[in-house]
Amino acid sequence: MRSILPHRTFMYYPATFVGNNSNLELKSCLLLNISLCEETESSEDFLVTIYNPISHEVSQYVRLPVSGDSYTVTDYNGNAAMLMTDIQLLISPRESVVSQLVPIPQSVLNIPYRNSSALNELVFRATDLPPLGFTSYHVTVSSSTGSSGTTRQSNDTNIGNTGISLEINATTGLVQSITNNGVSVAVQQEFLYYVGAEGNNTSSDTWASGAYKLNILETFMDMKISSSLIPTGDLVEEIHQVFSDWASQVIRVYKEESHVELEWLVGPIPINDNKGKEPISRFTTNLSTNKIFYTDSNGREMLRRERNHRPTWDVKLAEPAPGNYYPVTSKIVVTDEDKGLEFAVLNDRAQGGASMKDGQIEIMVSTLRGSQSGVHRRLLNDDAKGVGEALNETAYGEGLIARGRHFVFAGEIAGSDNVSLAAQERLLAQRILLAPWVFISRGSSAQTRSINRKQFVGLTRPLLENVQVLTLEPQDSRTVLLRLEHILERNEDSQLSQDVTVALQDILVGLDITSVKEMTLDGNKELSSLERLSWSSTDTKERPVIARKIEDPFTITLSPFQIRTFLSCTDTVPGMLTVHLIPHSHDDLGYRKTVDQYYYGKFSSIHKAGVQYIIDTVADVLSKDPKKRTGLDVQGLKLMGCRNVYEGLLYQTTRLGLNMDRVDKDGRGKLWEGKRRLSVKQRHGVSREEDYRAERDGNARNCIWTCDTDVVRRADSAVRLTTNNLIEWDILSTVETAFLWMWWQEQDEAVRNVYRNLINSGQIELIGGGWVMNDEASSHYQATIDQFAWGLRWLEKTFGVCGRPRIGWQIDPFGHSKETASIMAQMGFDGLFFSRLDYQDKESRLNTSTMEMVWEASESLGESTEEGTNTLQ
Known part of the structure; x- marks a missing residue:
């Protein structure tokens, strides 16, 4: 997972400092992976601006393809400082930086679609890049030689x-x-x-x-x-x-x-x-x-x-x-x-x-x-x-x-x-993961010299190496979402794996914090109001309790591997530079199909083969029959003193498209139904007949199971299920909020109100809630947190508290992990279910009645991040 920026970006510099050239065009070299950058190859004088997204100083080697034989790199990263329009700008006399020309590998030069004149890469070391800040370097063609090496x-x-x-x-x-x-x-x-x-x-x-x-x-x-x-x-x-x-x-x-x-x-x-x-x-x-x-x-x-x-x-x-x-x-x-x-x-x-x-x-x-x-x-x-x-x-x-x-x-x-x-x-x-972002600005020598004496520092002081500002995101004009992370595990290092104390008031340049609320990991719910199910199992271990201290009142303590999320109300300062970090992730969305093709349908020969029709038909059927519902029977189970998160489950992974030749004649968008009376001695959870196991095209993940269940609680495990009666119960799981958002934009207010009412009445319960499906689109935990935060924020803003999912879902190997369970637990999910279990593991669990489990998170985080989990059959 890498981060990307638009090809062209504009950054504002104070006119009083740089004269009339207050708009500086910054360009990203998006083809550096084939050693190609038009801006550096065709210019004899250019500015290199390097942004460091890490919360402490970093030194990084920069490589730029060039067509010349010798270059001079000049640095203005000195010690004399002045404050101007509340941006910290460091100025010093010009200093030359050691650089080296290195030949581009012949195999790269031979790439058939690489249209470049560059034969070498210019290498220099950007030293002590400021935390959440940038430094500029000036590069010019030189008449001297000697930097090319041998x-x-x-x-x-x-x-x-x-x-x-x-x-x-x-x-x-x-x-x-x-x-x-x-x-x-x-x-x-x-x-x-x-x-x-x-x-x-x-x-x-x-x-x-x-x-x-x-x-x-x-x-x-x-x-x-x-x-x-x-x-x-x-x-x-x-x-x-x-x-x-x-x-x-x-x-x-x-x-x-x-x-x-x-x-x-x-x-x-x-x-x-x-x-x-x-x-x-x-x-x-x-x-x-x-x-x-x-x-x-x-x-x-x-x-x-x-x-x-x-x-x-x-x-x-x-x-x-x-x-x-x-x-x-x-x-x-x-x-x-x-x-x-x-x-x-x-x-x-x-x-x-x-x-x-x-x-x-x-x-x-x-x-x-x-x-x-x-x-x-x-x-x-x-x-x-x-x-x-x-x-x-x-x-x-x-x-x-x-x-x-x-x-x-x-x-x-x-x-x-x-x-x-x-x-x-x-x-x-x-x-x-958070490699410095390199931007190139071309212009005349006078233009580049007039603006290159600059360094922006985003933090009032660097944080320790084991602490990272994971998120700094404006929520509105007076509120900022801040996530702080301890990046080491417990016992990984004798010094860096210790607890760390951070003073929030001293972190951010130009922000005066007036109040702090600690939130769940997704940033959408106050942590103090979080209530989750407590899970136990036959081999539950005693786990440490991780403290969450807030003192003074804006000083916090981070334990190893702990991520803490805060909403801070601030007095903002006009003219502050705002940097948006946008993780780039591509959802798999099937093989060679676009988002629109899955949403609107790709194959015209299949009637209504698109995600939008599933949402349409579900809302229509539920509105006609109040006895039907989708989601999980939360309210009914609350009366019994528990919440069964795995009951009567229909899941449909919308990103995969639909095999609509199996749709029922009533147009409800169901791909199949399985009805079976189960014994608790045979299976737990919901099952289906073996002949329903695969679709014609091998895509066996879009299905419906229908059954009625009772809850059986056993002292040695999580919730157990048996099937007693045979009645229909339709359950819908929507996985990717992005698809629901697309559908929502196309509806008038009357249709939206129907959907809101179905959610508020409990006929629809949303599952998951990530903007995209995290286990495929975002395999790294930082992007997973962002995708969940964006999706859950939109759901709660659109549907209120009833629209906030309590059950998680994932399907692919990068989601079969402790970290996925831990992230969901820290966001307030009561449990999660997943599919694609190893067939030998599945057989063993069916034989021992252990299809449900408690997914333990890191030893560093304690029992509060454990998650009740069930596997689909």
């Missing part, structure tokens, strides 16, 4: 800095070892690919590998290095490796950094042999790991994984590689406890990762769901999971090309400079 052919060589170095094997050309502060770890890194299974889609072990299904042959082909170049210089040393005509990478070590960066480029993946391919980057170390490795949960808590093992059932893996792949949003780690060593790989996008042998890490260079990552699996057979076509995407008549980065840490677990290696990884993960 380039040499190499077999056996070292690159590095005083802290970390990397050695290349003379025979293979592969990475041989990494040394960090004198401690060496043997490691070999290579590119390989699995051959995607063709399969006939008749059973789990003969299924084709595709967009939804990872099924790979156990044999793989490796790629040998054919050439290697070594650019060196004052700032960065690189190794340019070519594995084949469709796979290459650049290995980098920057001065003053403690990690190794690997930038890979893969594609177009060849298919002339009629075989689909799934490329991986594999790291093999000499660490003894005893089958154990760790992956992050949505970019946050690290989870222990064990190869070929599941903690709650006896797993038997017919497909060892897919069965050991886990979502990797930001990091995958192996450790050798006996040696006290750790090896970690961080990524710049959500991917899949595994440890197929001790000491080994492999990462697929796209996610398991090809359509979610910029796609870099290329397969030739459909997996019969609803897409209807093979995962074989092209651009400009050829297979796609993908470019991304991995960041490697290796060394002692204890780390260096009194900072553990895990804490160093956390800090770098923040820099990757």
Whole structure:
């Protein structure tokens, strides 16, 4: 997940400071991933403005494609300061910044649709970028030479800095070892690919590998290095490796950094042999790991994984590689406890990762769901999971090309400079996710010089490295939504994992806080008024109670991994700079279909095949029959002293579209009905006949279950269900608020009032409430929080308190996580349900009557973030 800005942005600078040029046009270079930027390539004089979204000072290397041979970079980041129109502006005499020209890799130059004159990238280090602020640099073409460094052919060589170095094997050309502060770890890194299974889609072990299904042959082909170049210089040393005509990478070590960066480029993946391919980057170390490795949960808590093992059932893996792949949003780690060593790989996008042998890490260079990552699996057979076509995407008549980065840490677990290696990884993960935003401004030399003596500082003082302003969002003219986050887990670092005290009054420049209210995580409900169900189970653990202190009255304490959300009333100051951070996420929305196609319908041959018609028909049917309802029977169950969150559930994942040839003649938009009398000894929750299990096109997620249920509470678990009577009960779950919002804009007030009345009467209960479906569109926890906050805010504003969902829902692997449950609990959800359970896990749970569970959150957060959970059958 990355953030994007519009291509053209205007920022206001005080006219009294810059003269008549008070409007400065800032442009984003949106094609830097192929080393292309028209503004820097065609200009001999330009301004670089760099915004830092992190809450403490950050130093960041900047890379800009250029067509010249020599450049001068000038910095105005000094110590003398003056205050003007309540914006902190720092001014100093001009200082020259060390820069370096580095050749663009030949594989990038060869990209067929790259229309650029740049052969080199200008590299310089933006030092001490202010928290939530920006600094400007002036770049001009220079007549001098000497900043370009040198380039040499190499077999056996070292690159590095005083802290970390990397050695290349003379025979293979592969990475041989990494040394960090004198401690060496043997490691070999290579590119390989699995051959995607063709399969006939008749059973789990003969299924084709595709967009939804990872099924790979156990044999793989490796790629040998054919050439290697070594650019060196004052700032960065690189190794340019070519594995084949469709796979290459650049290995980098920057001065003053403690990690190794690997930038890979893969594609177009060849298919002339009629075989689909799934490329991986594999790291093999000499660490003894005893089958154990760790992956992050949505970019946050690290989870222990064990190869070929599941903690709650006896797993038997017919497909060892897919069965050991886990979502990797930001990091995958192996450790050798006996040696006290750790090896970690961080990524710049959500991917899949595994440890197929001790000491080994492999990462697929796209996610398991090809359509979610910029796609870099290329397969030739459909997996019969609803897409209807093979995962074989092209651009400009050829297979796609993908470019991304991995960041490697290796060394002692204890780390260096009194900072553990895990804490160093956390800090770098923040820099990757919240990378500084670079803007380019062109103009005459006089224009750029008149405005480049500037630095804006958004915080009155930098926060500690373990604290981040997660959200700073105006709610109205006098209210600001503020989220503060402690980014480390408990016990990750001896110092940085301690509680932190923050004085809110001292944080924000130009804001005078007059009152503070602590809110739920989504920012839409006062925390003091939150009431949630308390869940217990047969193996409930005693969990710590995490304090929520507010003192003085605007001083708060953050515990490890704690996120606290506040609404602050302020006295605003006119002329303050407002920065909006907008996370970019693409909803999957099916394969090669747009939002509008799903909403309005894509296939004219299917009657009313669009999301809008489901909302229309549900409202129409409920209005005609007050005995029918959608949602969950909350009020009735309250009278019994409990709330059953899993009762009589119809779910329809609107983003996937609808197979409307199964719609009932009465037009109610139902895809099927299953009626079955259940015994509590057989199943818990709601079930359906086996022959209802899949739709004609394999998309088995749009369905209706109808049954009547009684509630059975057992002392050793959450709510249990039995089915006694057989009557219809229609239940609707709307997942993505964006679709409901689209429908709402098209309705007149009369129709809107009908819908409001249905919600207020309890005939409709909304489920989930995220603006988009968080587990697919936003795999990182920060974007998940934003998507929920926006969706829940609109629902409550539109429908009042009755429109606020209390039940969560998710379906895909990046949502099958502790972090998803924890986020929902902190937003006030009573429970959640999910689908796509491992078929062996499902069978085990059905046999032991444990389809419901308590999802435990991080040990750092305590029992208040646990969530009652049920799986759909």
